[in-house]
Amino acid sequence: MKAIKEVNFKDAIIKIKILDDGKxxxxxxxxxxxxxxxxxxxTISGFKGGISHLRFRNHVVDFSSDASYFTVLNASCxxxxLFDAKTKKVLTKIDRHHGEVTCVAIEPKNKYMFSCGDDGKSYGIDIENKKIAFTLPVHVDAVNDIAFSENxxxxxxxxxxxKVQIFNMTMMARKHRLVAHGDPVMKVHFLSEHRLVSIDKxxxxxxxxxxxxxVITRLEGIHDDVLHITTSxxxxFLFFGTQLGYILVYELESYKVLSKKxxxxTSSITALGFDKSTDQLMVGTQSGDLxxxxxxxxxxxIKEQLQVKDYEAIQRFVEKNPLLAYTKIYQLVINLWETTLKKAKLSLEAGDKQSAINLFKHFKNIPSxxxxxxxxxxxxxxxxxxAMLAKQGKLALAYSxxxxxxxxxxxxxxxSLEAGWRKAFTAAQKHAIDPKGADIARDILAPYRGITQKTKLIQELLTKSEVYKRFRVAIGxxxxxxxxxxxxxxSFLKxxxxxxxxxxxxxxxxxxSQKLLQDGDTHAAIKVLRILVxxxxxxxEVKELMRDIENKQKFYNAMEDGDAESAYNLLSINDELQDSEDGKLLQEEWNNDLLKANEYALEGNVKQxxxxxxxxxxxxxxxxALANIYGWCYMAQLEKAVKNKKEQAVIENGIKNYILYFGLQDQIESFFHIFKKNYPATKLNLNLQTKGSISMWRASMIVKSILD
Known part of the structure; x- marks a missing residue:
């Protein structure tokens, strides 16, 4: 494979990303x-961040897709x-990890920035208010990578x-802890159709x-450290970029490796990306090549060689670039080969060997x-x-x-032999179900005795006539x-x-059922599918289809009835609904309310x-999500209380209440260090408090002030 365009920037390229504006x-x-x-x-524009990264196996920098913000590790990790990309000013910094920060990211909707660390913690920072909004499920060792689904x-x-932890951002809850690797997991990447790939050390x-x-499957053929992953x-297709400078490619239907090279x-692959508009793979290297x-x-x-029927040249080219085998033009070559093979077999059946040889001549130099x-x-x-045995009626020898x-x-x-068999078998069936017709059935099937493929079927028919009767009754x-x-x-019933x-x-x-669904008549489709199930x-397939249809119908009914509770709950468990017009409107409403809520939470304003x-x-x-927002709000009240030098006992009571409602979170632990500096005489011990949890929080626990 040769690059169709390239440029060199001297230093290792560690991030490639196509932004919303096409740059x-x-x-x-x-x-x-x-x-x-x-x-x-x-180069259209740019700037210097002034931070040198000696290690960039993990994601040490990321940009929002609208280029408004970027996040980066400092030089010491x-x-x-988090920077404003226009002003280049630091908006916030996360220094709460015990140990180094390992990777950073901004999720696809540009709402949250993430900071992951050696301590196994991953903080989600609300970009709008620059505060820690939530933490992802904690690992017991360093986080090496973070990835997001496209939506x-x-x-x-x-x-x-x-381990790999899967977190649902809509429900703000962990979905799964994936356990199957025998070594530290270094890379993770989302694929289509609810799939994910992870790679260990x-x-x-x-x-x-x-x-x-x-687990769906394990991939074979990787013999090098994978540094970066992307898909077409x-x-x-799935692409892996490695330490030794190889790019491997896998086909994601059969999961077979198409090429290990x-x-x-000559340089390590330090960044990968994909240009969807042109089907081009973007590669960044340690030596600065893009x-x-x-x-x-x-x-x-292939089109040119197809015109002159040079299938050998086509095959050589496809071996160099195996992805060509999945193009429409190559499908024509496959169709031509299959047609040729069929015609050659017909010639051989007719005893015309020379015609078969002539048909094959265009493919003879292709080894496969x-x-x-x-x-x-x-x-x-x-x-x-x-053919002779079949003509003579020597069926056992012919079938052999x-x-x-x-x-x-x-x-x-x-x-023709099979048609004769089916005719005989059907005739024998009619007699086999008659208690007095067994001998006639045997005589009809006598020519097929000794045929391996038929013996079991004949025996079952003659000995299990009652089964056939039950079968017919069930169908009736x-x-x-x-x-x-x-x-x-x-099996003889087949x-x-x-x-x-x-x-x-x-x-x-x-x-x-498919036609009814296309016509939008889901009610009638469900009736048909209930039979087909x-x-x-x-x-x-039908059960899954019915579940999706019923969920969609419930969702649209809920939207029509103004039942926001059911609509949002259904939206949270169905990706397809999120891409619907109603789903987008509902998500937009939530996102707008969330922005307002974050502003009030920062002020500690529970009423608003x-x-x-x-x-x-x-x-x-x-x-x-609500629990997290109210948690931020009460945290703002505690921070204000320290700033306003409220009485020690009042703040201590607020800390106890916070732990009772939300558990012993990183936020309260970090705040407690600030509190102790300002109130050194405190005897409060966080570990001795009654602890609640985010998952157990309910709206009934809302209070005007956490200090009361």
Whole structure:
């Protein structure tokens, strides 16, 4: 792979990000910030941050997508700083970690900045009010990485404690603690369809379903330290950038590695990104190179070679860039090969070997295709004998050859044999269910005795006629659950015409349900799906579909009825609803109220806070968020009390109340250090207090002042 454009900035590139306005943000290890024209890579503007980073395996700098704010570790890694990107002024700093700050980030919606540390803590800072808003679930060892889902609803932290924590930002609650790594987890990255990839110190990579908390698979083929991760725009491909300068690429349907050396550079990969508008992979290196690669490089070449039928040249190019195998133009090549293979088999069935050879000539120099061609030619050497045996009615011998050469089972002759079998089996079925017809059924099926594929079916038919009767009754009564349970226990039932009719009915139900959904008739669709759910092949998919439909219907009904409680609760558990117009409006309403609430919380104004948040008090999915806001409000009251030199006993009572309501949080511990400096005579011991928790907080616990 060759870069289609590149530029060098001398120092290691540690951040690449396409901003909302289309500019390309590039930050180097000396915190020189550049805004580039993404097409020409010319510098439009920039500034020098003046902080040199000797370690940048973790995320030491991040920008909001609107370029209004940026966060960075200071040179000693003792503090995380939040800057106004326009004025270059520090808005706040986080110095509460016990040990070094390990990584920083700004989430996709630009509401929160995060600071993670050696102490296993991750602070969420409200960018608007510059205060710590909440903490993510604590790890027992250093946090190495933090990542967000594209919609900002989910955040994941990876730690030296070998765990990944998944946190729901909408509900302000932990969803899962993912445990399957045997070594410290170094990297974490969100994928599409509720998936997540995590990589540990020994380069073991796991794909998770973060919604269920289950392992989907483990990736093979990583033999180097992965420093950075990104995915393609369509979510099909996963890219890993490594310490030794390799970029590996995986396909995210089969999870197979497409190339362990997709790109090889002489310098470590220190940043990765993806330009969705052009399908270009962006790579930053330790030597300061910024390179762009077209992941589908070679499409035009394939088109040219397709015109002259040079399939060998096409295959060589696809081997260099395996991602081309997933393009529409390459699908034409696949279709041509499959058509050629089908025609060649028909020629061999007709005994015309030369025609098959002629058909294969365009593919003969492709090793992978050549081996298939040789196998086909070899397989069909006995086809003439197979055809003769079938014609002579020597079914056992014919079927034996078809078993030996599976390709024969695609032939017209074999299909004719199977049609004869089904006709005989159907005829035998009619007699088998008659107590006096067993002998007739045996005579009908006599030609098929000794055929491995048929023996078990014949025995079951002749000995289990009662099963077939129950099967027919179940279908007649539309008790499909019983019918499929019988099929599961007695595979011979699949040979009956009743089974084919049953499956055709299932397909028709599925098609009908999809059409009804497209037409917006969810009520009728649900009725159809309730029938289809009893068909075992469709059960899981239908249950999930019905759950989504019912949730959506409940959501829209709730919106229509003005039932904000149900609407918000449903919104918190369904990503699709969040992308709907009503979902966006609801989230926007919450975000606007949250901004107002944060202002009042900073003032310690509970009365105004109640007025803004009153409509959310009964919404369970907002409980944690509300608890955090009221926690900030009461913390502001405590800070004011110290500033105003209130009596020691009054403030001590406020501290006790805070711990009783919200638990022994980092905020109160940090405040207590300030309190002790101002009131050195205090005997208060935080660990001896009765402790509540954020998860147990309820609106009924709201008081006008935490000091009372």
């Amino acid at each position: 390309l943000l590039v930050v180097d290890s000396k915190t020189v910030v550049r805004f580039l024209d993404i097409n020409s890579l010319s 003792s503090e995380a700083l 900002g609803q989910w955040v994941a932290t990876a730690s030296y404690d070998k 020994k380069s073991s990579a796991i794909i998770w379903d973060y919604y269920t908390g289950k 725009a369509d979510g099909k 997709y790109i090889k550079l 390179l762009f690669y077209s992941i589908y490089e070679g499409e035009e070449y 295709k050549n081996s298939i061609m040789q196998k086909v030619m070899l397989e069909y050497e006995e086809f003439e004998r197979f 050859l078809a078993l030996k050469h599976p390709m024969y089972q695609d032939s017209k002759i074999y299909r 009564q539309k008790d499909f659950r019983v019918a499929f349970e019988l099929i599961k226990q007695h 040979e009956f015409a009743d089974y084919d009719a049953l499956m055709n009915y299932a397909d028709s139900l599925y098609i009908k 009893d068909f075992s092949d469709f059960t899981l 806070l109640n007025e803004v948040l009153n409509k959310y008090m009964k919404i369970s999915s907002k409980n944690n």
